[in-house]
Each structure stands twice: as C-alpha cells, then as structure tokens.
Amino acid sequence: MARSATPDVVVVGAGVVGAACAEALSAAGVRVLVIDRAGPAAGTTAAGEGNVLVSDKEPGPELDLAMASRAEWDVVRGRLSAAVADIEWEAKGxxxxxxxxxxxxxxxxxxxxxxxxxxxxxxxxxxxxxxxxxxxxxxxxxxxxDDAQVQPVLAATALLAAARARGGEVLSGVTALGVRQSRGRVVGVETSDGDIACGAVLNACGPWAGAFAASAGAAIEIxxxxxxxxxxxxxxxxxxxxxxxxxxxxxxxxxxxxxxxxxxxxxxxxxxxxxxxxxxxxxxxxxxxxxxxxxxxxxxxxxxxxxxxxxxxxxxxxxxxxxAPDHLPVIGPDPRMAGLWHATGHEGAGIGLAPATGRLITELFLGLAPHVDATPFRVDRPAVIAA
CATH class of the missing domain: 3.30.9.10 (D-Amino Acid Oxidase, subunit A, domain 2)
Known part of the structure; x- marks a missing residue:
C-alpha cells in the first residue's frame, strides 16, 4: 500500500472518538491516517442519540472530562470549515x-x-x-x-474532513488485524490491505477495542x-x-x-x-x-x-x-507496548466526551501538560488489564 508519507499515527476506528482524536492530532501537526473496516461513523456512532451531557454523571473523573469536553466542543466546532460546520449542534439544555x-x-x-x-x-x-x-x-x-446535542454521523464525518484538510487520510473497508513491532515498539499496523508503517497505533475501535487489543498482543477489558x-x-x-x-x-x-x-x-x-x-x-x-x-x-x-x-x-x-468494568474511558498509552495507544470505553457518552478525549490523547502524545487529570483513565488500571 503506497503512502505519500509514513503517518505518525494510524487511528484504528472512524467513529466519533477516533475522528476526534484524528482531528486534534492533525490540528497539532501530527500526520494521521484513519482506517475502518466499514467506514466513517458506521458502528456505534451511527447508533447514538448525539448526547453532549454533563447532567448524567456523578462528581468524579468522568464528570471532569465531560465538563472539559463540553467546553472543547465549542473550540473544535470553531476549527471546522464552513463546508462541514453544520453538525446540527443544538445547545438546548x-x-x-x-x-x-x-x-x-x-x-x-x-x-x-x-x-x-x-x-x-x-x-x-x-x-x-x-x-x-x-x-x-x-x-x-x-x-x-449546558447539555447539548449533535447529529453524531455529521459530527464524526466533519471531524474526519478537518483531519483530511490538514493532510490526513481516511481509508474505509480496511480491517486492522494486528500490529508490527521491532524491539518492543510498534512500527506498523497489519491490515486486510497489507501492512502500513507508522510511528504509533491508536486503538479507537469502540466495543471492538478489546478484540483489536488482543490481536495486537496487549489485551484490555472492553x-x-x-x-x-x-x-x-x-x-x-x-x-x-x-x-x-x-x-x-x-x-x-x-x-x-x-x-x-x-x-x-x-x-x-x-x-x-x-x-x-x-x-x-x-x-x-x-x-x-x-x-x-x-x-x-x-x-x-x-x-x-x-x-x-x-x-x-x-x-x-x-x-x-x-x-469498561469501572465505567471510565480508557485513554492513553499502553505501558506494555511502546507506540500502542487506546481511546475507548466511553460507553454511551462517546459523543459528548470525544473532543476532550482527542485533546487528551494529543497532549499525552506530544508530552504536553494534560488539560484534565489523565490518571483515572490510564490503561494499566485493574479494571482494564487483568493481573
């Protein structure tokens, strides 16, 4: 599979969380390639209501992430071009x-x-x-x-369009089968269309994230x-x-x-x-x-x-x-395999939490100070990785 340039990150999954991560990474100058076995927003995202909520969460890490993400939705929408900016955003409360x-x-x-x-x-x-x-x-x-609503398919496709406008790529009908490693580090992703060399792989496969993580040799409980x-x-x-x-x-x-x-x-x-x-x-x-x-x-x-x-x-x-068994998203690097990252486990809150997730992944990837505490969402917690 010929690429114009080796991507810094291959995002596996073109739902709203993968799309938000791709958009945030590309806005920071990271080269991204998004692959999905079906197509943009074809899985969980298409079956959602488009909720952007702070009302349904107990005080704690997920509420902190939701509040940050509600504010980040305004920032992200401001980065969308006029051609794709109508994602049916309704700040209805x-x-x-x-x-x-x-x-x-x-x-x-x-x-x-x-x-x-x-x-x-x-x-x-x-x-x-x-x-x-x-x-x-x-x-x-x-x-x-502060509760709001978007049309989830429009939102995901608009985020992917923004990533493409910055030089990113989106490939539909490409199934991720595993990762390639060299000296304990990810150097590529194995797909149904051949191997793709990259600097890192982000697992944004939604409810299928556990299966992909297992195929990569780093199982998580999703x-x-x-x-x-x-x-x-x-x-x-x-x-x-x-x-x-x-x-x-x-x-x-x-x-x-x-x-x-x-x-x-x-x-x-x-x-x-x-x-x-x-x-x-x-x-x-x-x-x-x-x-x-x-x-x-x-x-x-x-x-x-x-x-x-x-x-x-x-x-x-x-x-x-x-x-995820502890009801918290999984966001960040996998400590067992350098270059493998996860952004999943949002359950029914993925639409609302996507922008803050994308920003947090980008901050961690670039070594920047995170805008919310990333510790509760780390991969190496007991509910996610069995002892």
Whole structure:
C-alpha cells in the first residue's frame, strides 16, 4: 500500500472518538491516517442519540472530562470549515425530573453544583413552563443549560474532513488485524490491505477495542453493552424542547448490572422526530431485536410525556457501546507496548466526551501538560488489564 508519507499515527476506528482524536492530532501537526473496516461513523456512532451531557454523571473523573469536553466542543466546532460546520449542534439544555420522592434528585444536583455543574433545581411549575406537555406527576426538576446535542454521523464525518484538510487520510473497508513491532515498539499496523508503517497505533475501535487489543498482543477489558432507541414520526417544532429524562437514568448510566435496564429519555431532532431511549444490557454482540425492550421504552416514555401514546413509531435501532468494568474511558498509552495507544470505553457518552478525549490523547502524545487529570483513565488500571 503506497503512502505519500509514513503517518505518525494510524487511528484504528472512524467513529466519533477516533475522528476526534484524528482531528486534534492533525490540528497539532501530527500526520494521521484513519482506517475502518466499514467506514466513517458506521458502528456505534451511527447508533447514538448525539448526547453532549454533563447532567448524567456523578462528581468524579468522568464528570471532569465531560465538563472539559463540553467546553472543547465549542473550540473544535470553531476549527471546522464552513463546508462541514453544520453538525446540527443544538445547545438546548436538559431537564431531569422526578415523579416520586424529590430528595434524591435534589441531593444529586447539589453534589454536581459543588463540582462546578450548572444544575438549577426547579419546582414543577417551572418544569411545565419548560416542557408544557410533560406529565403532571412531576415532583421536582433540575435544569441543565449546558447539555447539548449533535447529529453524531455529521459530527464524526466533519471531524474526519478537518483531519483530511490538514493532510490526513481516511481509508474505509480496511480491517486492522494486528500490529508490527521491532524491539518492543510498534512500527506498523497489519491490515486486510497489507501492512502500513507508522510511528504509533491508536486503538479507537469502540466495543471492538478489546478484540483489536488482543490481536495486537496487549489485551484490555472492553465489553459491548447494547442500547436501543425508538424514533417517532415527525412532530411540530417545540413539542419536546429539551433533552428530558427521568431521575432513574443516572443510576442506569452508572450501573454495572448485565441485565436489562431501561429509563426514560426523550428528545427531539432538527427533523422533527423524537428519539426515545434508553436501554442497557450486556448480551455480547447479539443483534436480535427484543420486543420486550421496545415495549418498556415506549411505556416509560408515554408515562413521562402522555401525548406520545398517540404518536406512531417509525423505527427502532440499536448499537453496541464500549463498556469498561469501572465505567471510565480508557485513554492513553499502553505501558506494555511502546507506540500502542487506546481511546475507548466511553460507553454511551462517546459523543459528548470525544473532543476532550482527542485533546487528551494529543497532549499525552506530544508530552504536553494534560488539560484534565489523565490518571483515572490510564490503561494499566485493574479494571482494564487483568493481573
């Protein structure tokens, strides 16, 4: 495979995390080549809702990364050319509600405020002002003005376009099979189209990152966790004005339970459709559509927004999210193999966390001071590398 120049980094995976890493690296002058066995945003990214959230995370390292990434999204969008800048960015804000005991949600919001999140507790009357069609059973709400949404496929392809404009390359239909080493250091990546010489390899394979790491000889514990989404017929604008979810969603995000969990998430898109989630279950890479999951999603959404009971559902789709057992992304160099890097394990938060992940990878790669503490995301932690 002839290359105009040997890339400094081959990014394996053209989803939003790989794309964000490629964009950030290329913005810093690093030569990048992105390869994907399918194509840009063809896997987990295409099956996402496009969430950019600070509202759903407990105080700690992931919330720190989310807050940094929310700010970094503004920086990255400013680097996109006018031709690709419309990624359907909507700074719509989020509204989280409880329909039972209000105290747990109020306490959660208080902890987030102490960590620097703009989380404003609001009475039911104000919830109804923000979302007139929500259930009257609401007992308390929290408004998160910093929550936002993008169209995930547009976002990933725009980031890749920015990397290409700086001299990077993107190859679709090329499967990474392993890495080549010399004296304990990565010197290339083995692919279905032949070997590619490079200075480093970044594993951004999402839920398949564990398999690629194993093929490279440096296994990490990344598991697939499936999620399903319902899509309604188009509705008038302003029908659902924010990203709205119930307080149970936070617990589902942080749970390690392998069994099915569902919680209510409802949000509109620019096209007028309403996305209804969310589900989580660890069932390997089983793609079977389970009617029980769809029924639970529909019933809970109807409970939050009663008008949805009369709205037809056009389709359902699902995807696999990269899950690390300790619920933290894996970001940084692999200490067992010089030149092998990982950016994975974001589970359902990859869209929101992608820009900060790309910046952090770039800072670590260039030896710069990281803008967030990289230690919690290191590769050599017990949950990721078995003893």
């Amino acid at each position: 989020g509204v989280v509600v409880a329909t039972g005991d209000p105290e747990p949600l109020q306490e959660f919001a208080g902890k987030q405020r102490a960590a620097g999140v703009n989380a404003r507790v609001i009475a039911p009357a104000e919830v109804f002002e923000l979302e007139p069609l929500i259930t009257p059973r609401v007992t308390v709400g929290v408004h998160y003005p 598991l697939p966790r499936r999620g399903m989404i319902l899509v309604t017929a188009p509705l008038p604008s302003e029908t659902v004005r924010h990203k709205v979810y119930d307080a149970d969603y936070v617990g589902a995000v942080g749970s390690g339970d392998a069994e099915l969990q569902t919680s209510t998430v409802v949000e509109s898109t620019r096209g007028g459709t309403v996305l209804i989630g969310s589900s989580r279950e660890r069932i390997g890479f089983d793609e079977t559509i389970r009617v029980r999951v769809l029924r639970e999603l529909a019933a809970k959404a109807w409970g939050l927004f009663p008008f949805l009971g009369d709205v037809p559902v056009m389709r359902a789709y699902g995807g696999f999210r990269p899950y």
